[in-house]
Amino acid sequence: MASLPPKHPVQQGTADAAGGADAHHHPPKGLLRWVLTTNHKEIGTLYLLFSLLMFLIGGVFALVIRAELFQPGLQLVQPEFFNQMTTMHGLIMVFGAVMPAFVGLANWMVPLQIGAPDMALPRLNNFSFWLLPVAFTLLLSTLFMPGGAPNFGWTFYAPLSTTYAPPSTTFFILSLHIAGISSILGAINIIATILNLRAPGMRMMDMTLFVWTWLITAFLLIAVMPVLAGVVTMMLMDINFGTSFFNAGGGGDPVMFQHLFWFFGHPEVYIMILPAFGIVSVIIPTFARKPLFGYASMVYATASIAILSFMVWAHHMFVVGLPLVAELFFMYSTMLIAVPTGVKVFNWVATLFRGSISYEPAMLFAIAFVILFTIGGFSGLMLAISPADFQYHDTYFVVAHFHYVLVPGAIFSIMAAVYYWLPKWTGHYPHLRLSQWHFWLSVIGVNLTFFPMHFSGLAGMPRRIPDYSLQFADFNMVSSIGAFMFGLSQLLFVVIVFMCARGGEKAPAKTWDGAVDLEWTVPSPAPLHTFETPPQYRPAEADH
Amino acid sequence: MxxxxxxxxxxxxxxxxxxxxxxxxxxxxxxxxxxxxxxxxxxxGLNGKTSAKAQSLVSGDVDSSRTVTMQFITRSSAGLPWRLETQTRQVRVHPGQSTEVHFSFTNLGKEVDVARAVPSVTPSEAALHLRKLACFCFQNQRLRPGEKMEAPLVFQLDKQLPEDIRTVTLVYTLYPQEMEVSSSG
Known part of the structure; x- marks a missing residue:
């Protein structure tokens, strides 16, 4: 039980004495307290611990892949198992680590940043968390089933995932359904909270960017998770009930699978990065001691990225035989996304410009995010060029691209958020020296792992293959060394979080001197119940 | 709370x-x-599927100023012990001209099977301009073990076929079909 908030609420909020007779009944003790909790902070903690566990499991799968690719030839695992590892690594990291981590941060911080006492639907919140362990136990159990775990890649293209799929695919479908319902319920809760529970006086354009980006992300989730549910339902019917949605033999079309999948899949990519934009937009002003440059343009840029994300899906499918017009349309619409993203990067840099910057661990991760995410963005632009994509498609260049936006992108932003808010959660500053070690090992490890993949990809190394020809050997060895360095340094992160929960330098309510948002007005550690009397929000407080 | x-x-x-x-x-x-x-x-016509019904011949003069190469590729899907072949690997036709090509189906397996040949046209823009007057792909084929069957394809490329298309590839893939219960025996 690492980072628990204190057991019982500090007696705060005298105003509810009149009507809140049953509100402060004692929570059950021990394990049941966590199973039954409806408190947004406890559920946030559960989400974060769950995603940390999934991050470590998914990381082990990644290390199996990298260990096999350390040298050419087959050394450690069979190709069948290698395929299961690539698939499970992707699924666990996307649906089990990154998405729940952001939902956990939203649970903890959205009510605190808008001055709400809790999420709008606390019981639903409990349900949506406890669906996740069920979903991922199911998914991980497929590893032990006859025929093995899903082996068709995280994009589960038909007919690999229907006609030629292992029998465990039905379990995979069920687990995706459950995880999808969890995300949808979480999104409904976040939307209801942000739209209805803001402190009196707080307008939409007064909200922090973390809250804004999460609001937009939640709308994306509502829009595309049902499409994913539809796609996996069609797969289920193709596999078990003899329909032919994706089976050409029965009049279906496997290419339609890709259209439907990426109609979900591309907005999904932004679901994993928009909250990261929000986190970085909150952290950089704090440690640059300047208000965020271009607040309104940040909001509009986020919204435009979200809208554009529905119009670019076929850039994942440039080689399926699209007509020229479609190639051009999806190429230009994809490039258009660089404009609002460029606005964001510009605003972050402009916020840093002439700021009085200090390099706390949260800030180190945030700055690394800006630089490395931008590298990932640029390789994305290269991939957007449709004629060039014919060369890059399904090579390690693509792997380098999406790992640059997901690892030093999404994951680094989550790390930054943890270092930024840990004092608020536990009441202690994380160990400074160890945090710095964690940062530098991670940032060096990440670049060692993924930068060489650009080169092996451009030279033509295909992704998802357990063996490779000799000219890629050096690049792969460097990648594997970097991967183990990155993976092992995350154990340091676990130690830091654990130590921080147990003790350390005491943090005051206003933990960082440049911090301005509402969460810094409640004590550290944040008591279980906060803002029972809504604070009166004064825009001067957060000087956007 | x-x-x-x-x-x-x-x-x-x-x-x-x-x-x-x-x-x-x-x-x-x-x-x-x-x-x-x-x-x-x-x-x-973007996914290269042709019409599933026989179309009528568009009569009129043949555009002999243009010649288009029609290529035929046949294949059987995994798990179906059949062979689909044609003697005509490619044929050069003028738009508007109707042409007949023969395909042969052979069941190399030990059981009675039902299969259907599913067409796909590349480039997909040509799919709309390929008119089939008769084709085995309109219905399922049922073959006893070792049985061989000849089937014709009569097609016409209409004259609206875009000028830049010089070669049209027609692929037939054999897919196993569920056998109807009533037709057993």
Missing amino acids: ATPNPDTQRNVNRTVIKTLVVLAGMFAFAFALVPLYDVFCQVT
């Missing part, structure tokens, strides 16, 4: 209902995309 303000609670409920409506709409939309996709592809 403080007692929720009834007004706030009502607003929350309203928000939840709205999001649930969007949710249901998007789930339905995902399934609606399937027929929409088919219609879109039929109108534009």
Whole structure:
């Protein structure tokens, strides 16, 4: 039980004495307290611990892949198992680590940043968390089933995932359904909270960017998770009930699978990065001691990225035989996304410009995010060029691209958020020296792992293959060394979080001197119940 | 937790209902995309599917100023012990001219099987301009073990075929079909 908030609420909020007779009944003790909790902070903690566990499991799968690719030839695992590892690594990291981590941060911080006492639907919140362990136990159990775990890649293209799929695919479908319902319920809760529970006086354009980006992300989730549910339902019917949605033999079309999948899949990519934009937009002003440059343009840029994300899906499918017009349309619409993203990067840099910057661990991760995410963005632009994509498609260049936006992108932003808010959660500053070690090992490890993949990809190394020809050997060895360095340094992160929960330098309510948002007005550690009397929000407080 | 303000609670409920409506709409939309996709592809011919029914011959003069190469590729899907062949690997035709090509089906397996040859045209823009007057692909084929069957394809490329298309490839893939229960024996 690492980072628990204190057991019982500090007696705060005298105003509810009149009507809140049953509100402060004692929570059950021990394990049941966590199973039954409806408190947004406890559920946030559960989400974060769950995603940390999934991050470590998914990381082990990644290390199996990298260990096999350390040298050419087959050394450690069979190709069948290698395929299961690539698939499970992707699924666990996307649906089990990154998405729940952001939902956990939203649970903890959205009510605190808008001055709400809790999420709008606390019981639903409990349900949506406890669906996740069920979903991922199911998914991980497929590893032990006859025929093995899903082996068709995280994009589960038909007919690999229907006609030629292992029998465990039905379990995979069920687990995706459950995880999808969890995300949808979480999104409904976040939307209801942000739209209805803001402190009196707080307008939409007064909200922090973390809250804004999460609001937009939640709308994306509502829009595309049902499409994913539809796609996996069609797969289920193709596999078990003899329909032919994706089976050409029965009049279906496997290419339609890709259209439907990426109609979900591309907005999904932004679901994993928009909250990261929000986190970085909150952290950089704090440690640059300047208000965020271009607040309104940040909001509009986020919204435009979200809208554009529905119009670019076929850039994942440039080689399926699209007509020229479609190639051009999806190429230009994809490039258009660089404009609002460029606005964001510009605003972050402009916020840093002439700021009085200090390099706390949260800030180190945030700055690394800006630089490395931008590298990932640029390789994305290269991939957007449709004629060039014919060369890059399904090579390690693509792997380098999406790992640059997901690892030093999404994951680094989550790390930054943890270092930024840990004092608020536990009441202690994380160990400074160890945090710095964690940062530098991670940032060096990440670049060692993924930068060489650009080169092996451009030279033509295909992704998802357990063996490779000799000219890629050096690049792969460097990648594997970097991967183990990155993976092992995350154990340091676990130690830091654990130590921080147990003790350390005491943090005051206003933990960082440049911090301005509402969460810094409640004590550290944040008591279980906060803002029972809504604070009166004064825009001067957060000087956007 | 403080007692929720009834007004706030009502607003929350309203928000939840709205999001649930969007949710249901998007789930339905995902399934609606399937027929929409088919219609879109039929109108534009984008996925290279040809019409599933016999079309009538468009009579009129043959455009002998242009010659287009028609290529035929045949293959059988995994798990179906059949062979689909044609003697005519490619034929040069003028738009407007009707041509007959013969294909032969052989069941190399030990059981009675039903299969269908599913066509696909590359480049997909040509799919709309390939008219089939007779084709084995309109119905399932049923073969006893060792049986061999000849079947004709009569086709015509219409004259609206875009000028830049010089070669049209027609691929037939054999897929196993469920056997109808009544036709056993």
